[in-house]
Amino acid sequence: MPVSDLRVALRGMRGAVREHVDLGPLMHLRIGGPADWFLEPYAEEDAALAVRVCRELDVPLRILGGGSNIVVADAGVRGAVLHLGNLNRIVRDGNRITAGAGVTLPSLLRATKEVGLAGLEKLTGIPAQVGGAVAMNAGTRDGETFEHLVSLTLVEPEGRLEVRGKDQFRAVYRDGGLRDAVVLQASFELTPDDPKAIFERFSASLKRRNATQPVSQRSVGCVFRNPAGDAAGRLIEAAGCKTLRSGGIEVSGQHANYFVNDGRGSAAEFVGLMAEVKKRVHDKFGIDLEPEVKFWGF
């Protein structure tokens, strides 16, 4: 079946099916061309249907969370992008909190702080959605997403809905080990604590972040993974790359592992700057930096 029939095949899916949607405005970096299709299912079973149909029709499918760790090519991506913003419920059952994949981490942190449940404040300042935080096992020096995770509701790549315990995943540094499954919901077991104490820890992390990272600028956070026993930012700075520029993209003068877009940058400039920084670090230290950021459409 040709891809143009995707709308017909998805007629049983509640939610929105749109064509030629510009991804740039949805990305934290504000860069990227259009997706052929943009699917926003209404509920879990609609997301499962979208995954199943795209697989049956051989339509490449990508999952977009908060768009804070992706560089989309200037020419965009072929196939479909699935966005789970409608899965935005937060449910509390005692010390357990279940959040839809489309809930933003800042709103989840706010909710857990308010009810006096501690743990997730370790993720303060990460501009992710729950699904993206699980997929990347997002974390800070205080802890990672999988630390408090209990179980996940997922769509397997062939479209089957499953609930799986955390022990069925091998999460490592910046990788939740999902193997192409789509996260629909995540349940976290948290610890009761004084909301004031949680708030103080949250504020301290936020203050630290604001002082050391260009949080108000357009970026994808850390561009390269930290090599074992070192920090990519330290290596990039020591290789003399701070404020190095390619068109509208610059290595941040505040934190060298952040590349910021001044509003005029392109994906081509971003990857060009990555290549130059990687080369300079390799020339100086013999270390091959590996990207943390994901690339779509290259």
Ligand SMILES: Cc1cc2nc3c(=O)[nH]c(=O)nc-3n(C[C@H](O)[C@H](O)[C@H](O)COP(=O)(O)OP(=O)(O)OC[C@H]3O[C@@H](n4cnc5c(N)ncnc54)[C@H](O)[C@@H]3O)c2cc1C
């Ligand atoms: C200012 C800034 C600060 C940051 N600080 C940190 C930090 O301290 N620690 C850290 O770890 N990261 C940090 N990041 C990077 C980024 O926030 C994380 O990688 C985050 O986990 C990405 O989540 P997202 O929802 O934005 O996912 P996206 O960027 O949309 O997607 C990232 C990956 O997850 C996949 N994905 C998204 N949703 C789902 C889903 N529901 N099911 C399956 N796969 C999915 C995507 O397909 C993609 O491969 C920062 C980024 C910025 C811009």
